[in-house]
Amino acid sequence: MVMRIGIMTYHFSDNYGALFQAYALREWFLAQGYDAQFVNYHPEHVEGGGNFELGNFFSKKNLKVLYLRFSKLKTKFFGNRQQKKNFEEFRSNYLGVNGAEYKDISDLESASLEFDLLVCGSDQIWNPSDQFGLDPVYFLNFEIKNKNVRRISYAPSFGRDEISAKYHNQLIKMIKKLDGVSARELSGVSIITNLADIEVSCVPDPTFLLNDYSKVMTPYPLKVGRYVFCYALRSRAVIGEATEMIADNLGASIYSPYNSHRRWREIGETVYPCPRQWLYLMENSDFVVTNSFHGTALSILLNKPFIVVGLREGKSSLNARALNLLEAVGLRSRFIDNSTQEIIDEILNSPIDWRMVNANICNLRMQGEAYLNDQLSKMKGDIDG
Structure with missing residues (x-):
């Protein structure tokens, strides 16, 4: 049977970079012969702002929610409609994203998803937002039908070289539940290793897994x-x-x-x-x-x-x-x-000196592939066992 892989990332964003990192990661899995698809999770808090905080309307959280809501409405009514359509077509034709969206954990868990491997990454999915903080879903902290599913991260980013101490305990708890941990930046590796005694690999952005676009x-x-x-x-x-x-x-x-x-x-x-x-x-x-x-x-x-x-x-x-x-x-x-x-x-x-640069790109690609192949081999071992 072909192993089924579910990818959790910002595949829904109308952002060129976000789409190409998503495209590259799925293409790599498909090239290895796996059935890879995106988990169509699109929470309101990422681009739509989410819910207001009661009791303090002018809090930093509420101001961010207000800004995101205004930006979403502005884009909807005054943005370039053809470009919006172009992004949607790319998601459908090149990312294979179709069907209903999941808005929260309850949506995901009630969907009875069936995957052998769940992968969270890349992009800034681990960057805590003012309006929501850390989202457990992007740490694969939810249940699916297969209770033996393996959960790993591939090149997620915190977006910066440190995160607020108020998120440390939550971060440690969620990361320790992953079966394999990697981060995109060395700063991200440092954040994790300084907080938790676990092995973390530094791997390149998924775009580096492909050599021909x-x-x-x-x-x-x-x-x-x-x-x-x-x-x-x-x-x-x-x-x-x-x-x-x-x-x-x-x-x-x-x-x-x-x-x-x-x-x-x-x-x-x-x-x-x-x-x-x-x-x-x-x-x-x-x-x-x-x-x-x-x-x-x-x-x-x-x-x-x-x-x-x-x-x-x-x-x-x-x-x-x-x-x-x-x-x-x-x-x-x-x-x-x-x-x-x-x-x-x-x-x-x-x-x-592109000869030097391309040699370094090759080394980065091998690091990323080595990590993924190691995680896939462990998944096969779990299934065979």
């Missing part, structure tokens, strides 16, 4: 000419100026994908790609400028000249994710936190 790309109609692809999230600070300076130097246009959460001045010309076109735009650009983890990961995998612009002030803790990855492939110098002409000139005059 050509079959999932499709052209986006553009004007003829050179262009810089800017994938900016959360802020325009520094990245806007850096992109403009690089484009001026290269004599290139600037294209930036539409972002429904953008609250800053446009960087170049806004484009509206579906996920497959987003990857095509990156692949065919002359240069990529990003402040996104998956923008970084896919620039590396596609061997594109790129820089990563650090987030600032209250968002600076999120830089740990990209920095950890850049150090792992030997490209720490591609991270900048300022956009002076001297810094930009140095970047443009420093070609990347």
Whole structure:
């Protein structure tokens, strides 16, 4: 019988990086001959805010809930409907996600799910939110029909290099229930090992498990000419100026994908790609400028000249994710936190040694595969036993 694998991650997000890390993990399992599918868990608290806290309307939690609810309504009524449809089609056609959603633990447990292996990861599923905290479901802390199911994590991220002490006890309790534990960043490994006496593997983001993305790309109609692809999230600070300076130097246009959460001045010309076109735009650009983890990961995998612009002030803790990855492939110098002409000139005059980088990518891929194959072999042993 073919073993059934259930994957728990942020597969529902209208975010390019979230979709491609989900796609890559499932594709790897399918290539090994397993029946892999996503557990269609889509809790309201992740993007819709969830419930308000009673008694203190102006609490940090309530303000976050209010912001998320407003953003959801804004996107629903004023967002780009074609792009929304494109994300939904990608989930259906390339992630295999169809059917009803599960909104909470009771929905999951009443569904009588049948899997031999449950995998939680990747993305920031272990990053506690202001409005909800840690979600037990993303630690696979729920019951399914198969009482002997093996539960493991693959490359989940805390999103930062430390988490509040108020979550420590809950975190320890939930992680110790997993049969196999891994994290995406070394900082994540440190968080776990400092709190619990368990073995933790550091494995790469699922996008590194694949070495060819050509079959999932499709052209986006553009004007003829050179262009810089800017994938900016959360802020325009520094990245806007850096992109403009690089484009001026290269004599290139600037294209930036539409972002429904953008609250800053446009960087170049806004484009509206579906996920497959987003990857095509990156692949065919002359240069990529990003402040996104998956923008970084896919620039590396596609061997594109790129820089990563650090987030600032209250968002600076999120830089740990990209920095950890850049150090792992030997490209720490591609991270900048300022956009002076001297810094930009140095970047443009420093070609990347892709032979070295690709060797490091190969090593990362082997680490990820070794961890997954070890967990699969243990699952087979449990079944045979």
